[in-house]
Amino acid sequence: MNLKYTRVLVKLSGEALAGSQGTGIAPDTVAEICAELGSVLAMGVHMALVIGGGNIFRGLSGAAQGMERSSADYMGMLATVLNALAVQDMLEKQGYPTRVLSAISMKEVCEPYIRRRALRHLSKGRVVICAGGTGNPYFTTDTTAALRGMELKCDCIIKATKVDGIYSKDPQKFPDAVKYQTISYDDALNLRLGVMDATAFALIRDNRVPLIVCRMLGGDIARVIKGEAVGTFVGEGNTRA
Numbered sequence: 001m002n003l004k005y006t007r008v009l010v011k012l013s014g015e016a017l018a019g020s021q022g023t024g025i026a027p028d029t030v031a032e033i034c035a036e037l038g039s040v041l042a043m044g045v046h047m048a049l050v051i052g053g054g055n056i057f058r059g060l061s062g063a064a065q066g067m068e069r070s071s072a073d074y075m076g077m078l079a080t081v082l083n084a085l086a087v088q089d090m091l092e093k094q095g096y097p098t099r100v101l102s103a104i105s106m107k108e109v110c111e112p113y114i115r116r117r118a119l120r121h122l123s124k125g126r127v128v129i130c131a132g133g134t135g136n137p138y139f140t141t142d143t144t145a146a147l148r149g150m151e152l153k154c155d156c157i158i159k160a161t162k163v164d165g166i167y168s169k170d171p172q173k174f175p176d177a178v179k180y181q182t183i184s185y186d187d188a189l190n191l192r193l194g195v196m197d198a199t200a201f202a203l204i205r206d207n208r209v210p211l212i213v214c215r216m217l218g219g220d221i222a223r224v225i226k227g228e229a230v231g232t233f234v235g236e237g238n239t240r241a
């Protein structure tokens with residue numbers, strides 16, 4: 001099969017795992033997402049995964065409620081480990097080998113994140129689930145996705161969301177919102193579209209990592225891998241280079 005991307009980093013929000021219950025981990029939803037990822041893995045693609053933790057604990061809102069920011073962020077990072085283990089369990093039940101590598105070492109639970117080890121796992125066809133954020137407070141899981149995507153030599157970062165791309169304004173609130181097929185890093189930044197937080201966005205822009213925002217379900221990730229024009233492509237110019 002002719003694939004546009006052969007090694008990708010997929011970023012999932014933690015909330016995605018909560019399904020309609022809104023918080024926590026909904027096994028049926030996790031199964032659905034893993035089946036979707038499985039259809040991509042079956043194409044022979046190498047995949048690293050970064051999953052947020054917002055379904056369990058959100059560092060920023062903890063800080064807003066008066067917690068020390070670093071403590072709140074560490075709690076958020078631990079939440080990503082729970083999500084990583086849930087996705088690992090489900091992917092392996094569906095027959096896909098995985099390794100969870102955490103930036104915060106907890107060797108009884110998962111492997112420590114070691115870049116060269118992660119690369120070896122990827123080359124053996126294992127899904128590398130990068131847990132524990134960057135291991136540092138003040139960084140989001142979007143920044144983790146940008147960082148891991150670069151160091152694991154991924155061809156692109158796929159931000160899989162509930163929405164099918166980047167819109168000029170919130171499509172759930174404004175019916176006249178327009179979807180971008182492609183947008184340059186500079187335009188996305190200047191228009192303040194809030195695609196990723198500023199640190200994550202600066203990383204992908206400075207290192208020219210393509211970002212695709214698409215739906216998590218419905219086969220969009222597989223279409224992106226094949227090079228179809230789904231979702232929104234963020235890159236240097238205004239074409240899907």
Ligand code: GTP
Pocket residue numbers: 099100106107108109110111112120124
């Ligand atoms: P290869 O080196 O390619 O054979 O990779 P591997 O991951 O299969 O090798 P290894 O023998 O290191 O790991 C066997 C199993 O132990 C895998 O499921 C790993 O995820 C797990 N494992 C390895 N290191 C650690 C660790 O530090 N902590 C935990 N909890 N599990 C580990």
